[in-house]
Amino acid sequence: MSMSKPLYQQIKTQLLQKISSMQPNTAIPAERTLASEFNVSRMTVRKAIDELVDEGMLYRDKTRGTFVSGRELVKKNNVATLIKEDTTHVLYMNRRTFEEIAPILNLPVYEEIVRIVFECVRDHDVLRIDEVYTASSYYCEEIGNIEKVLSIINSQGSYRITHTFIPMLVPVQFINLLNIPMNTPIIMVRSIYREMNGKIILMRKTYYNPLKDTIEISN
Amino acid sequence: MSMSKPLYQQIKTQLLQKISSMQPNTAIPAERTLASEFNVSRMTVRKAIDELVDEGMLYRDKTRGTFVSGRELVKKNNVATLIKEDTTHVLYMNRRTFEEIAPILNLPVYEEIVRIVFECVRDHDVLRIDEVYTASSYYCEEIGNIEKVLSIINSQGSYRITHTFIPMLVPVQFINLLNIPMNTPIIMVRSIYREMNGKIILMRKTYYNPLKDTIEISN
DNA sequence: TAGTGGTCTAGACCACTGG
DNA sequence: CAGTGGTCTAGACCACTAA
Numbered sequence: 001m002s003m004s005k006p007l008y009q010q011i012k013t014q015l016l017q018k019i020s021s022m023q024p025n026t027a028i029p030a031e032r033t034l035a036s037e038f039n040v041s042r043m044t045v046r047k048a049i050d051e052l053v054d055e056g057m058l059y060r061d062k063t064r065g066t067f068v069s070g071r072e073l074v075k076k077n078n079v080a081t082l083i084k085e086d087t088t089h090v091l092y093m094n095r096r097t098f099e100e101i102a103p104i105l106n107l108p109v110y111e112e113i114v115r116i117v118f119e120c121v122r123d124h125d126v127l128r129i130d131e132v133y134t135a136s137s138y139y140c141e142e143i144g145n146i147e148k149v150l151s152i153i154n155s156q157g158s159y160r161i162t163h164t165f166i167p168m169l170v171p172v173q174f175i176n177l178l179n180i181p182m183n184t185p186i187i188m189v190r191s192i193y194r195e196m197n198g199k200i201i202l203m204r205k206t207y208y209n210p211l212k213d214t215i216e217i218s219n
Numbered sequence: 220m221s222m223s224k225p226l227y228q229q230i231k232t233q234l235l236q237k238i239s240s241m242q243p244n245t246a247i248p249a250e251r252t253l254a255s256e257f258n259v260s261r262m263t264v265r266k267a268i269d270e271l272v273d274e275g276m277l278y279r280d281k282t283r284g285t286f287v288s289g290r291e292l293v294k295k296n297n298v299a300t301l302i303k304e305d306t307t308h309v310l311y312m313n314r315r316t317f318e319e320i321a322p323i324l325n326l327p328v329y330e331e332i333v334r335i336v337f338e339c340v341r342d343h344d345v346l347r348i349d350e351v352y353t354a355s356s357y358y359c360e361e362i363g364n365i366e367k368v369l370s371i372i373n374s375q376g377s378y379r380i381t382h383t384f385i386p387m388l389v390p391v392q393f394i395n396l397l398n399i400p401m402n403t404p405i406i407m408v409r410s411i412y413r414e415m416n417g418k419i420i421l422m423r424k425t426y427y428n429p430l431k432d433t434i435e436i437s438n
Numbered sequence: 439t440a441g442t443g444g445t446c447t448a449g450a451c452c453a454c455t456g457g
Numbered sequence: 458c459a460g461t462g463g464t465c466t467a468g469a470c471c472a473c474t475a476a
Contacts, residue, residue, distance in 0.1 A: 006445060025416045030461065041447045046462090056379065059415040063455040063461055069379075070417020160275065160288075165434040167386055167404040167427075185386040185404035196278040197244045198289020208386075215384035217436075225464060249442065260466045265443090282442055282473045 011038055012048040019057055019068050027065040028058065056218065086127060090146055091117040091177075101133045104192070104203050112136035116149060119177060126178050127213040134202035152193060152201065159201065160194040165215075171207070178209045186210050230257055231267040238276055238287050246284040247277065275437065305346060309365055310336040310396075320352045323411070323422050330354065335368060338396060345397050346432040353421035371412060371420065378420065379413040384434075390426070397428045405429050 011034075019028065028034070031049065035042040049066060052058045060066045093116045102109045118130040132149055152159065166188045175182055191204040208215060230253075238247065247253070250268065254261040268285060271277045279285045312335045321328045337349040351368055371378065385407045394401055410423040427434060 008445075032461090041449090043448090044446060047445085060462065061455090062463075063453080065461060067416070069415065070413070160438060162435060162437045165384060165406055165436075167406045167429050169404055185388055187384055187386045187406055194289065196288065197286075210386050216381060217384075218381045219379060227464075251442090260468090262467090263465060266464085279443065280474095281444075283475080284442060 007040055008044050008047040008051075011040065011045060012051055014038070015048055015052060016057065019052070022068045024068050024070040027067050030065060086120050086122045088118050088120050088150065091119055091129075093117070093146070095136050098133065101203065104200075105133065105135055106200050107135055116146060122212075125209070125212045127209055129174055129177060129207045131205040131207075132202055133204070149202070153204065160196060160198075162192045162194075164190045166190060174207055178207070180209060180211055184210065187215060189215070226259055227263050227266040227270075230259065230264060231270055233257070234267055234271060235276065238271070241287045243287050243289040246286050249284060305339050305341040307337050307339050307369065310338055310348075312336070312365070317352065320422065323419075324352065324354055325419050326354055335365060341431075344428070344431045346428055348393055348396060348426045350424040350426075351421055352423070368421070372423065379415060379417075381411045381413075383409045385409060393426055397426070399428060399430055403429065406434060408434070 015028070015034075022028070029037070031042050031045050034045045034049075038045060049058060049060075053060060053066075057069055058066050059069055093114065095112050095114045097110060098113045098115065099109050101113055101115075102111060105113065107113065114134050114136050116130075116132045118132070120127045120130065130153075132153070134149065168186060168188055170178060170180055170182070170184045170186045172182070178186075180186075187208050187210070189204075189206045189208070191206065193201045193204065195201060234247070234253075241247070248256070250261050250264050253264045253268075257264060268277060268279075272279060272285075275288055277285050278288055312333065314331050314333045316329060317332045317334065318328050320332055320334075321330060324332065326332065333353050335351045337351070339346045339349065349372075351372070353368065387405060387407055389397060389399055389401070389403045389405045391401070397405075399405075406427050406429070408423075408425045408427070410425065412420045412423065414420060
């Protein structure tokens with residue numbers, strides 16, 4: 001009760017443990033039963049279950065009960081977690097005007113823009129290359145360092161993000177880095193990050209190595 | 220009160236109207252205020268707001284209030300609505316064994332599979348081509364016609380869907396149909412549709428015309 | 439200090455399903 | 458018929474923030 005975490009999140013954690021040892025498609029106890037087991041109100045249990053349903057761990061049947069999802073459904077991707085965690089290295093960074101990029105960031109063309117290029121590596125393979133563009137002024141005043149940019153890119157739910165998937169041939173400057181043949185078709189994802197009020201924070205282009213990485217989304 | 224729709228959905232609709240005429244980043248009334256305005260409990264108003272926040276129409280600040288999202292955020296895509304509505308024509312359909320496809324559908328290789336090919340057209344342009352594979356038996360017994368397949372593909376939330384994004388050069392057999400040059404890089408999305416219990420229902424390959432259609436996802 | 443959203447309670451009635 | 462999830466109420470206390 002005096003924990004810092006909300007009750008429903010503690011219950012969610014306990015349910016998650018319980019579920020992990022259950023067979024798919026078996027029913028969990030009824031909401032009223034769980035409420036009395038955990039000694040909380042039904043609405044609190046329900047909120048915990050709501051989130052597990054949203055995350056695909058459980059599914060409900062209106063009149064029969066709540067059930068454990070099939071095993072292969074446990075892996076849960078959404079747009080926010082498209083980018084899995086791996087080792088990230090900054091390749092280089094510069095600051096100048098970018099006429100093509102400025103309009104996208106709602107900036108005047110003469111304004112300086114910061115460009116940072118990352119590579120994402122796993123097991124000596126470059127999985128993808130990231131180009132991030134952000135307003136120079138914004139970067140200085142409110143971000144201040146590359147770690148902050150990384151935290152924005154990896155943040156969950158703090159920003160509004162729009163991803164556009166663009167097919168292309170691998171850009172020649174990335175052939176050696178990605179270690180793939182010339183003219184290989186790849187997917188580049190162009191992402192716009194906005195604050196909740198709509199202000200554009202940064203633009204990102206991610207070049208995926210089709211031989212080493214896949215883009216996968218589940219509901 | 221005697222409507223068939225739940226109260227919170229009616230309130231959601233009314234809030235949506237109210238919001239649509241408001242400037243971005245202006246506050247909506249407090250939850251307690253709305254509750255008394257609508258003459259319902261705060262939890263009911265809250266449920267309506269919860270959904271609008273999930274859908275990106277509103278955003279909350281823990282201590283300041285709830286606000287209207289920026290205009291450009293109103294457009295809301297998610298994985299389930301990736302496929303926008305356009306005119307769909309069935310190009311052809313056949314039923315035979317598909318050795319490469321059967322394992323994906325968890326079927327024995329000798330089992331017959333139904334393959335249906337659609338084109339999606341808007342303004343005389345072919346936006347994409349869809350290949351759908353489903354178990355012949357399943358198709359007969361539980362689906363029964365092509366409209367049912369379409370409804371599965373366009374359904375929201377009734378199935379678990381996994382999308383994999385694959386870059387490739389346009390298959391030669393689709394060059395004329397999509398009206399794009401040979402060797403054009405395109406994106407093919409391979410989607411697996413499952414029931415909530417994990418059973419695989421169908422597999423789908425969607426070939427996007429990069430000149431006429433874009434794949435875009437927002438959170 | 440007054441107002442906000444976040445959480446929580448202990449009830450309630452409904453429609454629907456399965457035995 | 459008993460049990461389920463879906464909805465709803467009328468309160469409550471909390472932490473935080475802006476005035």
